[in-house]
Amino acid sequence: MPAGTLYRGREGMWSWVAHRVTGVLIFFFLFVHVLDTALVRVSPEAYDEVVATYKTPIVALLEYGLVAAILFHALNGLRVIAVDFWSKGPRYQKQMLWTVMGIWVVLMAGAVYPVLGHAARELFGS
């Protein structure tokens, strides 16, 4: 490919890409999550057994990733709504994206201990 022909986009394009990717990932998780919750209609043991996998350290890391995807999709979704319905939205879309990323970083830092704490205790002892 000749140099300089790949469109790299800017904040608007990359937030659009990230919104798609996180949305598809969340949808696939939702499908699995309804199936695992449906096991409460089978037996308490079947449900508790599948929930036990959610408590393992590796899946805890996946849960942290899920939280990351959901928080980005939620915050950026609010930004999209502001761009569409707020008269000054399109003008401030970049500033709003960096605000979204700032809030996202703060919330992700706050989620480290609650989401990953039990996995750390399991791995390294309490």
Added chain:
Amino acid sequence: MSAETPSAIGAVEGAAYGPDNPAPYIEPPRKRTGRTPRSTRGNFEMAAWLFMRLSGVVLVVLVIGHLLIQLVLDGGVSKIGFAFVAGRWANPFWQVWDLLMLWLAMLHGANGLRTVINDYAERPNTRLWLKGLLYTATVFTILLGTLVIFTFDPNIR
């Protein structure tokens, strides 16, 4: 049109158009003609666009509340089990919360994936099969989840 220019598209350059010599009429693109089908798709895409925004706002509250309860408060994921679910679904408030979240999230996600399929699957057959699979999985998941919430039995054993 003067006799010297029999064609409507002839002699454009240098032609002095005026009231007596009007410029050739150019039809606007996408103009409705006699051959245009009377029925269009209606406002479905606009309704879908609006639904994504309205359901999105509600889902921000429902899903972040759900994450707080399930993953953050009271020991996070380690407290979850059959007894915890039974305790929460004993309250109709949480049943309605989860039911609303299920329906809105599934429809929001299904419409999002429909858009993605429309964007990337180019062959008509591929689109047909992917959307058929999507709609089947969506209807199945919504019905299964609804059934589970309404028929939940804490004394199943």
